[in-house]
Amino acid sequence: MILLEKPITNIEHLIPQKTPFVMVDTLLGFSNTNVVSSLKVLEANIFFENKVLSESGLIENMAQTVALHTGYNYFLKGEPAPTGYIGSIKKVEISRLPQLHETIKTEAHILHEFMGVTLVEITVFNAEKEKIASSIMKTVIAN
Template identity: 50%
Template sequence: MDQKLEFPIDDQSIIYQCIPQRPPMVMVDGLLDYHVNGILATFTVAPDHIFVKNEILQESGLIEHMAQSVALHTGFGYYLREEQAPIGYIGSISNLEIYQCPKVNQQIRSEVTVLQEFSGVTLVEITSKVEQTIIATGQMKTVVAK
């Protein structure tokens, strides 16, 4: 890799190399921190986003943001190795608690912690916040397409 990466990363060309989604379905816009066992990803809720209704990001949009944060973790690892990021799928969602949905112009920060990873299957724990308030928590199991 020719360029030196510095956090935060908000260059959409890098983000797009790490996730398969494209507008209007992109639900991550920044990478604040990355390590092998986790990531801190962001998304600022735009007023015209397809998951916004009455100036509030709907639950489905928040869940999609959480899933894309997991995808960004996987994809960024491939990006660092200068390899093409694979397509992945949500295998399951468990223990999901949504306490509140963010409003337009608020930034979601989601911390993803890898609990287990084996043979293309990853189990993670996700905590999403707006400022210091936890708005959602849960676990996801993702599967990389072979």
């Protein structure tokens, strides 16, 4: 994994999602097969409920981390970020939901990528570097 010398906080041009549906706020690291993002949980987040980021919010954070990898890769080639979709999700494990003002770090490792379909293993960590969620996800780029 290559951590960026300076994290990128202006990421909305790198993903197809738009406010208020953005579930990543910083690109921390990038390589051909890995990406690291972060998200500070705020009360204004549409998936914030009962003083935590919901399970749906965590899953969307994982998917958008994958989208951030794709979008940054396209950006480096001088092309706009493509639109993509979650093709499948399996083995989702959530041990803890992040609380208000907590910053989570999401790491995605690309297992396979072929013809716009990407299989990734994703892990979410809290500020104490404890694993709080994980999944295996397949995403598909729309043509």
